[in-house]
Amino acid sequence: MKLTETDFQAWMGGIQARMEAALGRLLPPAHIAPARLHEAMRYATLEGGKRVRPLLVFAAGEVAGAKPERLEIAAAAVEMVHAYSLVHDDLPCMDDDVLRRGKPTVHVEYDEATAMLVGDALQALAFQLLAEHRLSDDPQVQLNMVKTLAVAGGSRGMAGGQQIDLESTGKALTVPELEFMHVHKTGALIRASVILGISCGGALGAEEAVRLDKFAKAIGLAFQVVDDVLDAEASTATLGKTAGKDSKQGKATYVSVLGLPRARELAQDLRGEALAALEAFGPRAARLRELGDFIVLRKF
Amino acid sequence: MKLTETDFQAWMGGIQARMEAALGRLLPPAHIAPARLHEAMRYATLEGGKRVRPLLVFAAGEVAGAKPERLEIAAAAVEMVHAYSLVHDDLPCMDDDVLRRGKPTVHVEYDEATAMLVGDALQALAFQLLAEHRLSDDPQVQLNMVKTLAVAGGSRGMAGGQQIDLESTGKALTVPELEFMHVHKTGALIRASVILGISCGGALGAEEAVRLDKFAKAIGLAFQVVDDVLDAEASTATLGKTAGKDSKQGKATYVSVLGLPRARELAQDLRGEALAALEAFGPRAARLRELGDFIVLRKF
Numbered sequence: 259m260k261l262t263e264t265d266f267q268a269w270m271g272g273i274q275a276r277m278e279a280a281l282g283r284l285l286p287p288a289h290i291a292p293a294r295l296h297e298a299m300r301y302a303t304l305e306g307g308k309r310v311r312p313l314l315v316f317a318a319g320e321v322a323g324a325k326p327e328r329l330e331i332a333a334a335a336v337e338m339v340h341a342y343s344l345v346h347d348d349l350p351c352m353d354d355d356v357l358r359r360g361k362p363t364v365h366v367e368y369d370e371a372t373a374m375l376v377g378d379a380l381q382a383l384a385f386q387l388l389a390e391h392r393l394s395d396d397p398q399v400q401l402n403m404v405k406t407l408a409v410a411g412g413s414r415g416m417a418g419g420q421q422i423d424l425e426s427t428g429k430a431l432t433v434p435e436l437e438f439m440h441v442h443k444t445g446a447l448i449r450a451s452v453i454l455g456i457s458c459g460g461a462l463g464a465e466e467a468v469r470l471d472k473f474a475k476a477i478g479l480a481f482q483v484v485d486d487v488l489d490a491e492a493s494t495a496t497l498g499k500t501a502g503k504d505s506k507q508g509k510a511t512y513v514s515v516l517g518l519p520r521a522r523e524l525a526q527d528l529r530g531e532a533l534a535a536l537e538a539f540g541p542r543a544a545r546l547r548e549l550g551d552f553i554v555l556r557k558f
Numbered sequence: 559m560k561l562t563e564t565d566f567q568a569w570m571g572g573i574q575a576r577m578e579a580a581l582g583r584l585l586p587p588a589h590i591a592p593a594r595l596h597e598a599m600r601y602a603t604l605e606g607g608k609r610v611r612p613l614l615v616f617a618a619g620e621v622a623g624a625k626p627e628r629l630e631i632a633a634a635a636v637e638m639v640h641a642y643s644l645v646h647d648d649l650p651c652m653d654d655d656v657l658r659r660g661k662p663t664v665h666v667e668y669d670e671a672t673a674m675l676v677g678d679a680l681q682a683l684a685f686q687l688l689a690e691h692r693l694s695d696d697p698q699v700q701l702n703m704v705k706t707l708a709v710a711g712g713s714r715g716m717a718g719g720q721q722i723d724l725e726s727t728g729k730a731l732t733v734p735e736l737e738f739m740h741v742h743k744t745g746a747l748i749r750a751s752v753i754l755g756i757s758c759g760g761a762l763g764a765e766e767a768v769r770l771d772k773f774a775k776a777i778g779l780a781f782q783v784v785d786d787v788l789d790a791e792a793s794t795a796t797l798g799k800t801a802g803k804d805s806k807q808g809k810a811t812y813v814s815v816l817g818l819p820r821a822r823e824l825a826q827d828l829r830g831e832a833l834a835a836l837e838a839f840g841p842r843a844a845r846l847r848e849l850g851d852f853i854v855l856r857k858f
Contacts, residue, residue, distance in 0.1 A: 294714050295721040314610055346678060351649075351670035370651035371724050374674070378646060378681065382712035387683045389704035397697035404689035406702050412682035413586055413595050417675045421595040424671050523800045 259327060266548040270313060277312045278304065280330040281337065298368045298376045299383075303341040304312040306359055310481070310553065311336045312449040315458075317545035323458025331391045332403065332454040339411045339463065340447060345373050347420065361484065381411070393458050403457050410450035411491035418441025423509070431510035445478035463526040477550050480528035484554055486511040487521050529554040561616035566808035566848045570613060574664070577612045580606065580630040581637065587825060598668045598676045599683075606659055606690035610781070610853065611636045615758075617845035618770065622759025631691045632703065632754040635684040639711045640747060644682035645673050647720065664694050683713070683838025693758055703757050712749035731810035737779065769808040773846065780828035786811040787821050788857070829854040 281303055288297040289496040312333035312367055320327040348363040349370060356366050357439040365373035388407060394400045407414055426439060438547030452474040462470070512521040532550045538545040567818040581603055588597040614632035631836060648655040648663040656666050665673035667801045693723060694700045708714055709727055709768040719742030726739060752774040762770070812821040836843040 290714075290720040292713065292718045292725070294725065295718060296841075310622055313849060346674055349674065350650075351674060372721065374646055374649065375650060375713075375721050376712075376851035377678070379644075379713035379717040381678065381681055382708045382717065386705055386712060389701045389708060397701050400701055401704075404701075405686055408682045408686035408689060412686060413592065413599060413675075413679035414590075415682075417679040417682065418592045418595060421592040421672065423677050424675075425592070425594065450586075481741075486851075537576045 266552065267543065267546075270552070273313055273316050274309050276326075277309050277333060280334050281381060284331075284334050285383070285445070292370065294372060295375055295379060298364055298372050299380055299514060301361075301367060302364045302373075302376050303338060303380065304343050306341065309333075309337065311340055311447060311451040312547055314448060314474070314477075314546075314549075315455040317549045318455030318465065318474075319458050319548050321470065321539060321542045322456045322462055322544050324459030328393045328458040329455060331387050332393055332458055334548040335387045335407060336447060336454060338380045338384040338387070339407065339416070342377040343411075343416055343447075345380070346377040346495070352420075352424075374535065375495070384411075391404065399457055399461075401475065403454055406450050406453050406457070410446040415442055415446030415450075416444075419446065426510060428508040429510070432517060433515055434514065436510055436515055440479060440482040441475070444482055445475060448481065449474040455550035462517065466538070468531075469535045469538060471548065473532045476528045476532035477553055480525050480550075480554050483512045483521055483525045483528065485557065486513045487525060488557070489513070490518055490521075493545075524552055566845075566852065567760075569845065569848075572851070573613055573616050574609050576626075577629060577633060578703040579610050580634050584630045584631075584634050586685070586768070594668070595675055597678060598664055598672050599659075599680055601667060602664050602673075602676050602785055603638060603680065604645075608640065609633075609637065611640055611747060613707040613820050613849055614748060614774070614777075614846075615681075615755040617849045618752040618755030618774075619758050620771065620833065620845050621754045621839060622762055624755065624759030628693045628758040629755060631687050631833040632758055632792075634686045635707060636686070636751050636754060637749060637815065638684040643711075643720070644667045645680070646677040649673055652720075652724075655671045662778065684711075699757055699761075700806045702752055706750050706753050706757070710746040715742055715746030715822070716744075716748075726810060729810070731815060733815055736810055736812065736815055740779060740782040741775070745775060748778035748807060749774040749851065760786055765792055766839070769835045769838060773832045773850070776828045776832035776835065777850050777853055778824050780832065780850075782802065783821055783825045783828065784854055785817065787825060790818055791811070825854055 285300050285303060286296040288300055295400045296539065312330075313334060315333035316326070316329050319326075325524055326493050344358060346429055347353050348358060349365055361367070363373070364376055368376075384407065385404060386399065388404050393402075393403060411417060413421075422439045423443055426435070432438070449471060452470055453467075454469060456467065489511065497509075512524065516524065529550060533547060536547055536550075539546075582600075585594040585603060588600055590596055599707055612630075615633035615636060616626070616629050619626075643656060645664045647653050649665055650657060655663050657663065661666060661667070663673075664676055668676075681773060684707065688704050688707060693703060719739055722739045722742055727736070731739070752770055753767075756767065756770060764826065789811065812824065816824065828841050829850060833847060836850075839846075847851075
């Protein structure tokens with residue numbers, strides 16, 4: 259399948275711009291007390307990354323016919339949880355990173371205590387957003403959305419995945435162990451993005467929900483495998499940013515465990531799984547398909 | 559007013575025991591992966607403190623005729639947010655405390671990275687609890703509970719108060735500045751406890767809700783003033799735990815700003831305000847009155 263790049267790129271650029279505006283509006287203004295904290299929350303969240311999770315919320319929302327005004331709130335909540343996890347992950351007691359997306363990390367630009375509070379406050383704000391805006395005609399569905407994000411971010415989701423990551427540094431992992439770590443660390447929030455996007459729209463059948471979750475699980479893992487492949491390629495070629503950092507830190511990656519050719523194959527296999535899970539949806543899932551391809555075929 | 563101590567003490571002991579059991583049940587079991595994180599979450603939350611916030615949830619719940627099964631979930635959520643804030647607050651980049659309630663703090667017993675993830679995961683679990691249990695007959699009321707806790711814990715509540723605290727260390731504060739800090743740092747969660755307790759029961763009138771919030775605001779401040787008084791008294795007398803720590807760290811306290819006699823007077827004034835706000839409620843507010851007295855008259 260060939261990407262209709264211009265149309266998809268335009269859609270993606272539109273969502274990214276929309277999210278930048280929404281996040282800017284939903285974060286507390288930098289002049290309101292405590293101003294330094296609010297400024298640092300904005301620094302941590304705005305002008306950041308590809309917005310993969312918000313893109314998934316919007317693409318999944320299209321499958322369920324959800325309104326963009328609702329999707330942008332759900333997407334902002336997921337993105338704030340993602341942003342908080344990066345801020346905490348960059349701290350000296352975790353990965354000790356000084357650069358993120360070419361800018362000093364939050365604890366370098368501000369200080370460690372502020373960075374910790376930025377993360378704490380961003381997490382609280384994510385749940386505030388899911389509770390205070392009307393995201394579904396049924397408040398019970400909206401409570402389920404709160405639960406979805408809480409479980410995905412918690413000890414049996416993202417935070418748990420980070421703990422597993424901490425404990426596995428310097429150890430040789432098997433492929434199932436590596437998968438267990440990533441299913442938690444990054445997979446949980448990616449799956450939550452798809453569920454939240456669907457929840458903003460009409461109800462899906464149970465079978466359809468299972469299929470979309472299969473898609474989300476495969477694409478979440480593919481995302482990580484491709485990250486590892488790009489990281490390994492960069493370290494032998496252009497050497498951008500902190501390339502090869504994970505393997506230098508003694509962290510197992512799909513490339514260190516499988517080797518580069520088999521890791522590339524795995525990414526393609528997961529792409530196939532993800533696309534197969536979408537087959538029954540027809541044109542409603544067009545954006546999800548394109549986004550899946552974008553995630554696997556990206557070069558950065 | 560004299561406390562009917564035996565009855566109140568028995569009630570308090572009953573709630574404390576009930577909360578210990580509830581938290582033990584609601585926290586992830588220590589043997590489930592990631593086990594170290596789950597064990598540390600339990601270490602941070604169980605066998606801890608007076609459970610002032612849960613006591614407030616239950617006492618406020620009595621005013622609104624709420625069911626204990628609902629109150630214990632709401633109380634567990636508030637207590638988890640409180641527990642997470644202590645774990646993060648004790649970290650080297652914040653207050654750098656090595657002891658809490660006579661036990662090594664979480665980052666000393668485990669490590670800093672685990673302590674950070676414990677806090678992150680406890681916050682997520684608090685919101686999960688508010689979303690996944692039936693706490694009100696009306697799901698919209700329950701969404702409002704999620705919002706209440708999120709706002710109370712966030713940048714314009716507890717986390718914001720900690721930021722103000724950080725920035726004011728070593729500075730001379732005025733009484734209004736000190737109050738502004740505490741209204742955020744500890745007051746927000748105490749007020750949220752009262753609102754959550756009420757929300758578990760039938761609806762209160764708007765006027766009644768305002769009165770209870772007045773009570774909560776006064777008692778929240780009184781709690782802090784009494785803390786400062788006890789801390790100052792202990793440093794000149796028995797010298798328990800880390801007595802006088804705040805003043806040694808150059809942090810403004812009600813005693814350092816007002817002096818001991820006027821700080822004691824302020825605590826009594828706030829107690830008077832709190833009790834006055836409860837007048838219209840009659841016997842329904844008996845526990846709240848006793849709890850208010852307990853908070854102001856306590857000796858530890």
